[in-house]
Amino acid sequence: MSQANDEYIREESMDDLWNVWYTELHQGKSGLTFKIDRVLESTKSEFQRIEVVETLEFGKALVLYGSLMVAEGDTGAYNEMISHVPLFSHPKPDEILIIGGGDCGCLTNVLMHPEVKRCTMCEIDKMVVEVSKKHFPKLTAGLADPRANLLFEDGKKFIETTDKKFDIVLLDLSDPIGPAADLFQKTFHESVYDRLNDDGIMVAQSESPLFNPHTIKAMYANLKKIFPIVRMYTCLMPIYPSCYWSFAFCSKKYDPIDDFDASRCEATDLSACEYYNKDIHLSAFALPQYVKKLVE
Amino acid sequence: MSQANDEYIREESMDDLWNVWYTELHQGKSGLTFKIDRVLESTKSEFQRIEVVETLEFGKALVLYGSLMVAEGDTGAYNEMISHVPLFSHPKPDEILIIGGGDCGCLTNVLMHPEVKRCTMCEIDKMVVEVSKKHFPKLTAGLADPRANLLFEDGKKFIETTDKKFDIVLLDLSDPIGPAADLFQKTFHESVYDRLNDDGIMVAQSESPLFNPHTIKAMYANLKKIFPIVRMYTCLMPIYPSCYWSFAFCSKKYDPIDDFDASRCEATDLSACEYYNKDIHLSAFALPQYVKKLVE
Numbered sequence: 001m002s003q004a005n006d007e008y009i010r011e012e013s014m015d016d017l018w019n020v021w022y023t024e025l026h027q028g029k030s031g032l033t034f035k036i037d038r039v040l041e042s043t044k045s046e047f048q049r050i051e052v053v054e055t056l057e058f059g060k061a062l063v064l065y066g067s068l069m070v071a072e073g074d075t076g077a078y079n080e081m082i083s084h085v086p087l088f089s090h091p092k093p094d095e096i097l098i099i100g101g102g103d104c105g106c107l108t109n110v111l112m113h114p115e116v117k118r119c120t121m122c123e124i125d126k127m128v129v130e131v132s133k134k135h136f137p138k139l140t141a142g143l144a145d146p147r148a149n150l151l152f153e154d155g156k157k158f159i160e161t162t163d164k165k166f167d168i169v170l171l172d173l174s175d176p177i178g179p180a181a182d183l184f185q186k187t188f189h190e191s192v193y194d195r196l197n198d199d200g201i202m203v204a205q206s207e208s209p210l211f212n213p214h215t216i217k218a219m220y221a222n223l224k225k226i227f228p229i230v231r232m233y234t235c236l237m238p239i240y241p242s243c244y245w246s247f248a249f250c251s252k253k254y255d256p257i258d259d260f261d262a263s264r265c266e267a268t269d270l271s272a273c274e275y276y277n278k279d280i281h282l283s284a285f286a287l288p289q290y291v292k293k294l295v296e
Numbered sequence: 297m298s299q300a301n302d303e304y305i306r307e308e309s310m311d312d313l314w315n316v317w318y319t320e321l322h323q324g325k326s327g328l329t330f331k332i333d334r335v336l337e338s339t340k341s342e343f344q345r346i347e348v349v350e351t352l353e354f355g356k357a358l359v360l361y362g363s364l365m366v367a368e369g370d371t372g373a374y375n376e377m378i379s380h381v382p383l384f385s386h387p388k389p390d391e392i393l394i395i396g397g398g399d400c401g402c403l404t405n406v407l408m409h410p411e412v413k414r415c416t417m418c419e420i421d422k423m424v425v426e427v428s429k430k431h432f433p434k435l436t437a438g439l440a441d442p443r444a445n446l447l448f449e450d451g452k453k454f455i456e457t458t459d460k461k462f463d464i465v466l467l468d469l470s471d472p473i474g475p476a477a478d479l480f481q482k483t484f485h486e487s488v489y490d491r492l493n494d495d496g497i498m499v500a501q502s503e504s505p506l507f508n509p510h511t512i513k514a515m516y517a518n519l520k521k522i523f524p525i526v527r528m529y530t531c532l533m534p535i536y537p538s539c540y541w542s543f544a545f546c547s548k549k550y551d552p553i554d555d556f557d558a559s560r561c562e563a564t565d566l567s568a569c570e571y572y573n574k575d576i577h578l579s580a581f582a583l584p585q586y587v588k589k590l591v592e
Binding site: 023026028029030031032033034035055056057058075077210236238242243244273274275276277279280282283284285286287288289290292 | 319322353580583584588
């Protein structure tokens, strides 16, 4: 007998009924799951869906195109590693370009370096910056810096048409599906190479060493055809698939270990960093056996 | 109107209906979730529940006391790091003792070292070894080695009553709840200290740097009262909470970096290792800022 129309008394409070979990699966086989306290934003820009959720584990988190990008309590590893490793490997990092990087965490870390004259950030989706500014004040602190130069345009088009040159270009992209897909291709990396000064460095996020071996193999093989120095480094990132992330350090001249400026690293105010330090810089290029095989 | 007794046609095959996921939560806030193809064992020993599940992501996996312990495809990081780091830091690792370690992965890695004369493994729960032997032939390969000396007894009792001394003692324990709880206490570590030779090394698994900061702070503070050299090292472990795990290297004499025997490492057949190598050994002691704060 159906009880659908019967009256009854709920014994739970309404709070107990908010059982929303954000789960990010890898090929339907495994995943990371986070209990959500509230959904703070759920919108759609011209380019992608944008969500901000309040997780119990890591605080507020930004979700782009269905992937967790950054969270208040994520240890900062990704944004610190993509920026400080190349910045302390280049003796004169004047002109920096970030492609992507809408959450502004990379920008904020780059601008911790007093040597930087200008940090241009070319992000296709203005709404990501607006949402980040609203919800992540610490992450977006760099926006207030007069050296920050924001462009809201297509990174590929910008790289192919600008006549400017840069000391360091950082590819702070979402996954190679969606709006960032073209920016993982060899032709794009060649265009970046052309926009770098003769001693320039490019760093690109290069996905999970555990879950994206095919992407990594293809990507590094291509990068080695373009740059004389290509080295992978990794970090622990608790909100990304497999909690393990990699970066391609691609350089015309400087080596990230031999040319690491330890004394400048010690003299720079990195008190806001939760992950990066000198030891981490020097050890991040050591790769487990199963990762070595992908890039050697 | 209820349809419970109506006939209908299912459009899925029965295979599609096996939607079993193994999910391990951290304080109800976040978790790792794995799709399960089959449950191969589900039993209970005198001490704990024991399960073997076939995951789609990492193959067969052993679950003890509700925690994932090891999986065929887990990269081997945990077992390789708990064993090779101390073994290559000690110039004459003759007598090794493992407390716990029922899946035998640690034993198998220790016995890759031809220098080892005997590896005693003191595991309280015989059924864990039996289940592991049945399902994980590669992991348990060391059991066939004549240098393997298995004891099925309480590790605490053994340490407190044996008159033997060891060069290296490895505490390969499950979490500090359940059967292993006592083996995380200071009095137990003091007893281990007494059973080590004058140049002995103890390594203890010391939980997740991200999720167990209180355990780690207390544990390292106590260990430093016992051993002159106490250093944390970490690895990426994709089936453990936060995918990030730590080990306490506790030593009477040898330092894991200064006394690392690189040439012996290169001469040893480590072809079965998927994670450990010389670079990883030397870099594993570099700690992110947020972890440094816990142990300094």
